[in-house]
Amino acid sequence: MAVTAVVKSDPKFVYLFLLLTVVTANTTESDFNTTVFDAYNFSYNVTESTQPPVSESTTTAPSNSTEMPNLAAVPLPVSGHLPSPLTSADRLCPCDEHMDVCDINCCCDRVCNGEVPLFTSCSYPTVSGSKQMCNHDVAFYSLSRAADGYSELLSSAQKETNYDIFCIESQNRVDGLSYPSPALPTDSNFASLFKQFTSFIFGLEKVNQVSSVNLQTSRGYQYGDVIVTAGAAAQRGILRLPTPGVTADCVDNSPAAFLKDQSSRCSRHVVLDQDCGHLPALSMDGYTDTQLFSDMSTDAAVVPVVASSVILQSADHTQTELKITGRGNISPVLINPTLCGNVVLKVLYVIKYNPHGKIDNATVSVVLGFVTEAMLPLEQEFQVMYIQAGGGDVNVHYSGNPGYVVGLPLVSGTRTADGIVRSIDLRDTLSLLHSTEDQDCLQGPHQRSPVLFGQDSLSGCLLRLEDGLNCTLVSQELLRILRGFNYPYYVASFGNSPLDNILDWVQIKTNFNPTEAPSCSIPLSLHLEIEWTKYGSLVNPQAEIVSIKEVIQSNTSSLVRHTISVRAFIAEKKLQATRLLMKHRESFALCVFSHRPCCPEAVVSFQSEAQWPSSQYLLLLFLVIGPHLPSMPNCPLTSSSLLFDSTAAFAYLSFPINTGTLCDHH
């Protein structure tokens, strides 16, 4: 026990002297068994003598190591011989903490002859040997009061009997009840001992120098590489993109990673009158004055970052594009102590790369604006996009291929004579009114958030009406606000529906007819109900929108109430049927889940006519309902496809609604 404790602590003493005091101090506090105490004494002695020889050995080590390698097994200068462990009870003394000095109230301390009369009690009244032995020695210490009031020490030793059945009668192994003798550290085994007892230490983290990327290899960038920039005096730097780190504050040193599209918003503590003209993070030059190396080789071409657009945003969020002529006038200006102009609010890097991992060109667009005290801490937005050169029209964003991907916006457009027209601006898609801080429906500016596939969302605003308002005007205005400015009337069935195929687009059905009511009606809520289904094979189902319905509830009564809440609500409803469309007209696949008792067996119906999207479905066939529906959590698709000769083009596969456990096909 004791000796192992020494070995464990020994390497720590060697590499961390700062910890030495703490370790030893803690050890003394604990309640000691007999042998631990000895170990403590020993380790303390060793470590006390540890420090000076370390410096000596560093001077002598080189000469030794060159001339005599056979000295390897000799113990290191700081290690010595281990004393044999004490076991007899009358020699043990757990409270003897100071060598050659009397410890107060330590009755077994042998140097306390003169101080014993001053003792008040014995801190250890009994000290015993190993309690596992059937007969073990116990030393008793007690104090008695003499006639003069001073204490006298009474000590006695006697054998005590252990009545445990499994006690040890006698033991003939020397270290049977103590730890095996530890290996003394030598030149040869020091490394292995060190590794054995120090698995984790402070400072294990290696510093990977980002700037010391291997520039010798003539290679292009790879995914996740940092992008090297050319500094002023042939220095190499890194393209940095501020991002939030452990807090929401901007970490300016974070590099941008190649091919990782990244968008971040972070906040910055700014003192306007001090930082306005001086903080580089607020100035556009800090983002435009960089030059990138086209690849990671030493002779890489330098690609300047071109400022493609500079947009000035006014205090009320209107944006105007600035002509980039000179540099002088667009650095931050302190207009008055609480207003700073031309501050960078948004930075977008667009980096074009080719298939060899080289950067072809890089542009940056910046939004500048005015910052007042009320806008502090300042929020900035940073974005980097990577575009493959010659990769086609990258501006058109699709929301799936072909089925919609959860979280991407619905693709929407309006119909013209030629087909569907859709804006490439993501803000012009089907969107919902976003709630603002003033909560007023009629007062702008209105923020809108796009309708994302697969996500139910809700927001609202408050409508405050005053007497004497023109009801028709309010109604039209509200409808315009609820629907948005460019309200699309068509939504694509798939995430990549082509614009010229009108059959792939679903019209938004509406129940609202503003002209039908003779009295004025004010729309109070807009509810979009989008029904989608899974389409295609069971192993790779694709989401397809089959219908979209707009429900507008209106208040047809007269304008009595002054505050009406208006809500826009969208819910996406999953059809309780999964369509299974087969490519071959002659056969269709029917999935059978019943290989394991876990699966809800399917109710299968299929359509006899190959017409789609017709809404006439014919129920033809039911399969058995399995007996173990509720108990089985998931259903891996171990289906074998049964092929039926039929003219049907697809089948409906629906599950019992009340089970609540639809098979997970993934």
Add this chain to the structure above:
Amino acid sequence: MASYEVYSHPALIRYKTSVCTKATLFLVVVLCLTYIPPLLVAYRSQGFWIKRSTYEEQPVVRFQYQTLLVAATSTQGEYVAWSTFPQLNNMLGANLRIPAVTVREEDQNQDGKLDLLVFQLQLPLKPNEQVYSIQLLLTFSYQLFRMSTVVMQSLAYVQHSSCVPGAKLFISGDLRLQQRTPLPHRGLYNIYNESVIDGSSPFASAYDLENIIRTYQDRNLTTVLSCPMPLWTIGRAAAAPFELKAEIRYPVEGLMFDTPDSGVWCLIFVIVSALTSPSTYRPGFWETIKFAWIQYVSILLIFLWVFERIQTFVFQNQVLTTVPVPVGKPHMS
């Protein structure tokens, strides 16, 4: 003269018949009805045997000496932070504040497994700074050996905030294991033996606490610091550092694990494979049988008793024609 029973013994009567008779058919049917239904009854009543079981083990936990500390120093959201990751420290810039840290791991009961981590940290503060909130993240190496060998890296996260500036935060808690799915009953389970924080990453997103916690909580096996009573001491002296003391215990954990695959087909498969190729049957076979036969035999006893009576009735009353052979003749020789 009154008589009394001085002794009694049962007499054995044998009923003999040839192979192709009704009695043989009856015997086969009775045997089937006796031995197969208990199997079905046992299987239908909530599975044949225990599918999931628990055991207790004290894990082998080592503090990995990875730390991340964030302290809010003003109510406006100014902060100081420190970590053992050099990349993050470089990024922190002026917000970096290096504390004095002492760490000790103790094996209190001398069983070779560490029981307690004492982590002390003193965060020096400037005169105008106060500590309003603390976020502390420590990483551990966590190992279990008894059933399946589990090797993983885990973390403990402490967050405390107060509107009153603090002088000390004392945390004393347990590093508890959280299990979403049972462990396998054997083998090496090391899919989570990866760094919780990628300390070599130069990107700030690698140290984003949201990213760290999200990926960590995705795991089926995590540890969580259970500290019901964090102690926030107020009243810091102007020049004193903020002190954080954490005592984290590594207690014995009750773990859930999957017993070998169950089901009546599994039993048959196990038996067949054990008989045909004794070297390849699964090691969980005896464990399975151990629980199964108790259930089977207990139900079988009832069936045996019932059909014993039926057979006795049928043969005794000669419902089916057999040839009874009376008790053996007395020995003459």
